[in-house]
Amino acid sequence: MELTTAEENYLKAIYHLSDGGKKSVSTNDIAAEIKTKPASVSDMLRKLGDKEVIEYRKYYGVNITEEGKKRALGTIRKHRLWEVFLVEKLQFAWDEVHEVAEELEHIQSPLLIQRLDAYLNYPKFDPHGDPIPDEFGDVKARPRVALNEMELEQTGQIVAVKDSSAAFLRYLDKVGAYIGARIKVLDKVEFDGSLEILVDQKKTLFMSKDVAANILVQQS
Template identity: 75%
Template sequence: MLTFAEENYLKAIYHLSDGGKKGVATNDVSHAMRTKPASVTDMMQKLGEKGVIEYRKYYGVHLTEDGRKLALQTIRKQRIWEVFLVEKLKFSWDEVHEVADELEHVRSQILVQRLDEYLGYPKFDPHGDPIPDEFGEVKSRPRFPLSELEVGASGQIVAVKDSSAAFLKYLDKVGAYIGARIKVLDKVEFDGSVEILVDGKKSIFMSKDVAMNILVMQ
């Protein structure tokens, strides 16, 4: 049985390690968790004793298979709760992270299964991120930054890289949302900013940084 804090650390390591594919520096974990390196070192020792990570100096932190499964369970619960909060309780997508971060620690597996069924077995959360299934399988879809689309090319917004409240509120303000059909009308060579047409109706200008944080598929 992991503590809530330990589950949060596993989740952070999973994201930093690209799904468990590479080692993670303790300094990166410290930055992600917004805590002191000494506290991270203590936590790594605890997680290592529980067999969910392996840590070797100069090689970084690696999730064990058990650690990866537990991280995916937490991520699954978080993303299912986000769908519930947005679809059923009418939270906006920039409000759900903090609440879902608390609900993801609910221990009842039957509750999560019933919630998943109630929602119709969603595959993606409100930010476009894939929801792991009950066996820990993650079915992603091909996607790339909007900034890589050429002028005249079309696509669909399917996810965001930056899920901070400030960024999501900005997208709401300009009318860019998950599922929107877009077409690149122009790119400015000087600063990489782009002009896009949303749903064939609304023209939006956005900076290169914004376009890099919007993920699309063709």
């Protein structure tokens, strides 16, 4: 059964909020995510339930079905492939692509996506470092490495810290290295293993090997 653009957007939101289908999701949370009113969400949930892409029990939130998961992953795949296209071929900055990809992801043409995928050389990750599901909906888990183990020029996103003491987090905060920050290794000093890092394509930052060893990066 065909989904409308609005339905695809709801399903994608539910997929994300449910952490890939692991948790159930509330009406209010969906409304906040989609920037719409809870009443509108209730309406849509009834429809998505009828189409069996979610399991909907009134007042108890929704769970995404296997079919729904497949659909959501299809939309996510399209979104991320378009993001790669925009950044790699059309020179968009990585933070300019989201809105346009939001539109492009609803174009209906399996052939188009197949060809685009090939044209981009079957990328596994989008410009934000998020994995691109393959045509079957399988996603490649992104390897996580300690920042000090990364090579020159490599890029990634800070996803976790090993040392979560207040002191360490306060330090990270001060230098502007938050969870989610996009980083690139600009330099590694042989002598002491300290690094020069580009954060969010804006500011550079020096850190010791010890600090870097406590920062986990999801590579792109």
